[in-house]
Amino acid sequence: MKFEPSRSFALKKLENFIENNLSQYSKLRNFDFGPEKRSNISCISPYVTHGILTEVEIIKEVLKKSLFIKNEKFIQEILWRIYWKGWLELRPTVWSDYLTNLKKKKLEFKDNQNYLNAIKGKTNIECFNQWVIELKEFNYLHNHTRMWFASIWIFTLNLPWELGAELFLKHLFDGDSASNTLGWRWVAGIQTKGKHYLATEWNIKKFSNNRFDKIKLNEKIIPVFSDKIHPLVKNDFSEAKNINDKNLLVFDNSLSFEVTDLTNHNFKNIFIISNENDTRSIKISDKSINFKKYLIDDQEIRLKKKSIKYEKINIKEIKSIGEPLVALYPSVGENIDFLNKNNIKNIEFIYRKIDKFSWKFCNKGFFNFKNYIPKIIQEFI
Numbered sequence: 574m575k576f577e578p579s580r581s582f583a584l585k586k587l588e589n590f591i592e593n594n595l596s597q598y599s600k601l602r603n604f605d606f607g608p609e610k611r612s613n614i615s616c617i618s619p620y621v622t623h624g625i626l627t628e629v630e631i632i633k634e635v636l637k638k639s640l641f642i643k644n645e646k647f648i649q650e651i652l653w654r655i656y657w658k659g660w661l662e663l664r665p666t667v668w669s670d671y672l673t674n675l676k677k678k679k680l681e682f683k684d685n686q687n688y689l690n691a692i693k694g695k696t697n698i699e700c701f702n703q704w705v706i707e708l709k710e711f712n713y714l715h716n717h718t719r720m721w722f723a724s725i726w727i728f729t730l731n732l733p734w735e736l737g738a739e740l741f742l743k744h745l746f747d748g749d750s751a752s753n754t755l756g757w758r759w760v761a762g763i764q765t766k767g768k769h770y771l772a773t774e775w776n777i778k779k780f781s782n783n784r785f786d787k788i789k790l791n792e793k794i795i796p797v798f799s800d801k802i803h804p805l806v807k808n809d810f811s812e813a814k815n816i817n818d819k820n821l822l823v824f825d826n827s828l829s830f831e832v833t834d835l836t837n838h839n840f841k842n843i844f845i846i847s848n849e850n851d852t853r854s855i856k857i858s859d860k861s862i863n864f865k866k867y868l869i870d871d872q873e874i875r876l877k878k879k880s881i882k883y884e885k886i887n888i889k890e891i892k893s894i895g896e897p898l899v900a901l902y903p904s905v906g907e908n909i910d911f912l913n914k915n916n917i918k919n920i921e922f923i924y925r926k927i928d929k930f931s932w933k934f935c936n937k938g939f940f941n942f943k944n945y946i947p948k949i950i951q952e953f954i
């Protein structure tokens with residue numbers, strides 16, 4: 574399994590999946606057949622996370638092939654990412670609290686042998702050890718495996734979810750503040766109060782196609798408890814009215830903006846912004862940093878082909894760019910944190926239309942959000 578850092582590769586991957594495997598997706602999606610047998614799922618998440626492929630273009634391609642009703646499950650999954658993002662936008666303290674608690678747990682567990690064995694893949698649970706190797710080697714794990722991994726981490730190895738979420742963010746090419754933090758909270762049982770996800774021996778055996786033996790797990794568990802309330806923030810996501818003649822900032826999660834209608838505007842200049850480990854709270858692996866770097870290089874090639882003027886800068890250089898500034902909204906996460914920490918307030922944001930529209934429906938659970946999916950499709954597809 575290989576993730577080439579380019580939009581052309583991502584488009585081919587999507588096209589191939591739609592053509593050959595989409596029709597079986599809802600039936601086979603929960604099976605993890607191993608890293609070399611991934612055709613039952615799309616494996617496009619590293620590209621969607623970075624905005625290389627957008628949710629709108631993916632769903633349009635799907636619906637070119639066949640009807641909504643036949644692909645409802647896949648479309649729901651695609652929109653799940655927007656839901657998690659919106660959910661976190663409305664409760665940004667979930668992210669800031671996560672970072673604060675992570676700091677504490679890191680100190681507390683820095684010499685904990687159980688933790689050190691887990692991150693090296695040296696536990697007595699064979700499948701878990703394999704997944705640690707897979708995570709570091711392929712920078713990807715199947716969704717079901719992410720659930721098993723997190724459940725074993727929390728309930729059998731008795732480790733804090735915050736440290737497991739950090740390990741994922743470090744290595745996953747699709748590492749994403751919303752999907753990852755909320756995915757781990759959900760497994761732990763603090764995202765949906767009292768509902769946790771329990772990995773069991775029979776479930777792992779069945780859905781890993783019997784690839785693992787001797788799976789001794791703690792199957793009698795108590796969900797993680799948290800009485801912390803994260804109030805909904807009032808945010809109408811008000812945005813820049815006039816964006817012409819301004820400097821545009823593009824962060825590493827909007828790396829195909831050149832295929833949107835934004836190119837109809839006249840920007841003073843466009844700045845593609847990288848965020849390295851010295852400006853991140855969670856330090857990511859060299860492979861993940863390089864993956865982002867190569868995606869930016871690929872963006873450059875496409876901008877050059879279209880004769881679009883741009884500059885590549887490090888996030889620390891934003892302060893030296895002349896005003897007025899507009900930015901494609903980077904969402905709750907490391908990029909926004911940098912702006913806030915450095916008191917960079919003179920930026921107006923441009924939101925993706927589908928986010929602004931959909932985030933209104935993210936104040937409750939996903940089952941509620943699902944009811945609005947036809948509305949979202951009608952509006953944008």
Ligand SMILES: Cc1cc2nc3c(=O)[nH]c(=O)nc-3n(C[C@H](O)[C@H](O)[C@H](O)COP(=O)(O)OP(=O)(O)OC[C@H]3O[C@@H](n4cnc5c(N)ncnc54)[C@H](O)[C@@H]3O)c2cc1C
Pocket residue numbers: 602614615616617618619621622650651652653654657714715716717719720723741742745747748749750752753754756757760
């Ligand atoms: C503990 C945990 C941590 C996770 N961390 C991340 C993360 O850091 N980054 C990330 O992108 N996803 C994360 N996920 C969600 C999900 O596992 C991945 O998006 C999915 O496995 C990507 O593989 P795929 O592209 O083959 O998915 P497919 O099954 O082919 O789905 C297509 C697309 O739908 C979206 N999608 C599918 N499932 C989910 C989901 N549960 N939540 C949000 N979007 C989804 C993704 O954009 C995905 O590319 C996490 C899930 C769990 C349980």
